[in-house]
Amino acid sequence: MNTNYETILFEVENEIATITVNRPKALNALSHQVHSEINALLKEFMEANKDFTIAKGMILTGAEEKAFIAGADIKEMTLMSADEAEAFARLGQDNTLLFELLNIPVIACVNGYALGGGCEMAMSCDFIFATKTAVFGQPEVKLGLIPGFGGTQRLSKLVGRNRAKEITYSGRNVAIEEAKEIGLVVSVFESKEEMIEAAKVYLSKAMRNSxxxxxxxxxxxxxxxxxxxxxxxxxxxxxxxxxxxxxxxxxxxxxxxxxxxxxxxxx
Known part of the structure; x- marks a missing residue:
């Protein structure tokens, strides 16, 4: 498999694959390049891992400590036409669907900001682990936008329609205590290192099953x-x-x- 990407890192250890969005200076924001590279990686991985020969579990996370994925790349988006924006949304949506279609469990390990597209990417994983510093939300309306990578659909399914509407209309941040209370997050950890290790332990135990x-x-x-x-x-x-x-x-x-x-x- 190709592992030579500019904006993401990919590694496999003990049958656990890890994808890391690697744009820490931009708080791991989702540019067109990030989405394109994730898309290419996931499609190649799906084809190569049909018989579970590469991995039996996956972690999605963000580089460094400040952000999982702070959102989409707003600077890049300001230059898009309506047609380009729709194509960008469909690319991001395709990636969320690919995470759901993977034949292995995927855990989003969220540290820091998971806003907008970051929250949407996390919700497309099977479930979410997070640190105490994690912050979720769909703040797109503050920019005159709406969620475009599945947020209008998945958030309702995860936390209920009315709660999802309240969060989306306000554009407010959802702190980790509330995220855990409403079922958006499964488990909370003190540090990123503890969280990643817990995800690996969980996946290792799950891999004993069929x-x-x-x-x-x-x-x-x-x-x-x-x-x-x-x-x-x-x-x-x-x-x-x-x-x-x-x-x-x-x-x-x-x-x-x-x-x-x-x-x-x-x-």
């Missing part, structure tokens, strides 16, 4: 999020039946009966 089953659970939950309960249950039942054809299901159930640890192969 990667194929985790992927199917992720797929079904994401797909069902936009369906009625009846349609969602139908998706779940079909996936539950189909997984009985998998090698991991046969291995996992056999290991349970035989009172041994399973050896999963991700198929």
């Amino acid at each position: 990667p194929h089953a985790i992927y199917e659970a992720k797929r079904v939950m994401n797909e069902g999020n936009d369906l009625t309960i009846t349609d969602g249950l139908n998706v779940e039942a079909k996936a539950f039946g189909a997984i009985f054809n998998s090698a991991d299901m046969r291995e996992g159930t056999a290991a349970f009966v035989e009172k041994r640890k399973p050896v999963f192969i991700g198929k």
Whole structure:
């Protein structure tokens, strides 16, 4: 895989991939180049990791301490035409969808500012870990804008429609205590180092389970999020039946009966 990017870092250690947005002088703001590089990386990673040969878990974070991703690159946006702005929004939205489509769990590790596009990128991950310094929000209306990378859709699903409207209309910051209370953040940590280590420990433990089953659970939950309960249950039942054809299901159930640890192969 290509790992030579200018605005992001990519590394894999112990089957855990880490993507770091690396523009600390710009508080890791999302420029067109950042989105383009993330897009290229994720598409290549998805193709190369079909059999979980590269990684079984992923962390998304930002360089240094001040910001996860402070938002989109406003200076760059001021030069965009309406058509260019729509294309920029669609590129960012495509990246959020790619994180949801990955066959592995993705944890957003948020330190400092996660505003606008940063909040949107974090919400596209499976869940969010954060430090006590983390600050969330969708402040676009303060600039005469609206969220463009999925914020109008995902925030409502995560915290409820009325709460999402209140946060978006006000453009206010959401401190870490409230973010945890409303379910935007799963766990809070004292430092970035502690948070990253906790994410790695979580993913390492999750990797003991069937990667194929985790992927199917992720797929079904994401797909069902936009369906009625009846349609969602139908998706779940079909996936539950189909997984009985998998090698991991046969291995996992056999290991349970035989009172041994399973050896999963991700198929």
